[in-house]
Amino acid sequence: MPDVNPIARPSPNHDERQLPISMIVLHYTGMPTCEGALDRLCSPEAKVSAHYCIDEDGSVFQMVDEGRRAWHAGKSYWRGIRDINSASIGIEIVNPGHEFGYRAFPDEQIAAVIPLVARLKERHNIGRGNVVGHSDIAPTRKEDPGELFPWEALAKRRLALPSPTRNLIDPYWSDAAFLLALERFGYDVADPWKATIAFQRRFRPERIDGVIDGECRAKLLALLLPRPQGEP
Numbered sequence: 001m002p003d004v005n006p007i008a009r010p011s012p013n014h015d016e017r018q019l020p021i022s023m024i025v026l027h028y029t030g031m032p033t034c035e036g037a038l039d040r041l042c043s044p045e046a047k048v049s050a051h052y053c054i055d056e057d058g059s060v061f062q063m064v065d066e067g068r069r070a071w072h073a074g075k076s077y078w079r080g081i082r083d084i085n086s087a088s089i090g091i092e093i094v095n096p097g098h099e100f101g102y103r104a105f106p107d108e109q110i111a112a113v114i115p116l117v118a119r120l121k122e123r124h125n126i127g128r129g130n131v132v133g134h135s136d137i138a139p140t141r142k143e144d145p146g147e148l149f150p151w152e153a154l155a156k157r158r159l160a161l162p163s164p165t166r167n168l169i170d171p172y173w174s175d176a177a178f179l180l181a182l183e184r185f186g187y188d189v190a191d192p193w194k195a196t197i198a199f200q201r202r203f204r205p206e207r208i209d210g211v212i213d214g215e216c217r218a219k220l221l222a223l224l225l226p227r228p229q230g231e232p
Contacts, residue, residue, distance in 0.1 A: 030097030139198035147205035164222035
């Protein structure tokens with residue numbers, strides 16, 4: 001796996017962590033250019049930042065030291081944690097996003113995402129279930145990194161959870177039971193429709209309709225079952 005040699009682009013937007021690092025949150029920048037995104041992430045007026053930003057050509061920029069709390073998650077929740085900024089490393093991935101012409105992520109970019117996530121995951125002992133997208137932790141507000149992000153490229157390297165596809169069994173849960181299970185898995189289900197959409201965007205991106213169907217139930221059941229090597 002290639003070395004990660006980030007380019008320093010310091011941001012003033014950070015403060016002290018209150019929690020140990022246990023998560024990696026992937027975002028897209030949602031801006032037309034990398035330079036525009038970097039300028040905003042490093043602007044004191046914007047009051048946003050991330051630890052890393054990865055351009056479409058694979059260039060990696062570091063804006064905040066991993067030991068500091070970057071301001072990338074906003075109001076969010078995952079597995080009982082509400083101060084996601086304190087508990088996570090934030091990675092912005094350059095992409096115009098749904099507002100400016102959402103498109104596939106180039107191979108060169110994903111080839112840079114993979115070793116960075118691998119090193120962060122190993123360095124901080126982060127489980128696959130805590131490598132998440134912004135939409136997972138803020139389903140009512142966010143869509144990124146979106147349905148085109150190739151989670152399977154990370155999953156096959158054990159860097160993120162795969163979308164279950166084999167031996168799926170529909171547990172025939174009621175909608176209420178599905179939402180209880182989704183909350184147990186990690187999501188904020190205060191808005192059931194948005195939570196279901198976030199789950200679909202992550203684990204069933206080919207159809208995002210907010211409908212709790214047999215495939216959604218079966219995939220969630222498979223994700224809740226014990227996984228190999230005891231990894232969370």
